[in-house]
């Protein structure tokens with residue numbers, strides 16, 4: 001086992017095989033995490049019961065293979081998020097952009113992630129989901145309500161960037177297959193550049 005791991009590490013180092021990256025899909029309950037993961041995995045739109053137990057699927061985007069973990073978003077499930085942080089290569093935080101009443105709660109969670117030292121160099125993709133529904137916030141409003149302006153890598157409204165970690169907000173509809181593909185390609189390109197845990 002030791003020899004096999006050693007040989008595998010050498011092959012990865014020289015680029016002969018790709019490392020499987022750990023990706024967390026997190027966010028408040030009902031945001032669309034499980035719907036997203038099953039949609040990316042096999043293209044099907046599935047109604048899931050609320051996620052009580054973490055589950056994962058293997059996804060390949062470009063040259064990157066992810067083991068993507070859906071950790072559930074209700075209060076008790078959120079307690080395990082941080083136990084995954086030390087080994088993670090990327091974080092997808094999904095927000096229901098129509099659930100305006102719960103945006104302060106989403107803001108508290110994403111702020112906690114973006115200011116957590118353990119994942120300070122980990123790329124964070126924020127998906128503003130459910131844009132197919134009426135009454136959703138647009139990108140600029142979501143940036144304001146989530147308080148993420150200073151964390152975004154791209155030049156949104158300000159030059160004030162307090163962090164060099166890759167972070168972006170992509171508006172999406174899992175149901176209508178909009179946005180998240182670009183988001184995952186963004187993530188794959190940043191994980192390749194980052195090489196955390198390699």
Ligand SMILES: Nc1nc2c(ncn2[C@@H]2O[C@H](COP(=O)(O)OP(=O)(O)OP(=O)(O)O)[C@@H](O)[C@H]2O)c(=O)[nH]1
Nearest residue numbers: 029030031032033034035050051072073173174175
């Ligand atoms: N209109 C619309 N509904 C969506 C979209 N994505 C997910 N949903 C719906 O949102 C509801 C919750 O989706 P889930 O994927 O179960 O949510 P979750 O984030 O896994 O929730 P927990 O497991 O409780 O943490 C379901 O009824 C989905 O069909 C979307 O892009 N648009």
Ligand SMILES: [Mg+2]
Nearest residue numbers: 033034050051
């Ligand atoms: Mg779920």
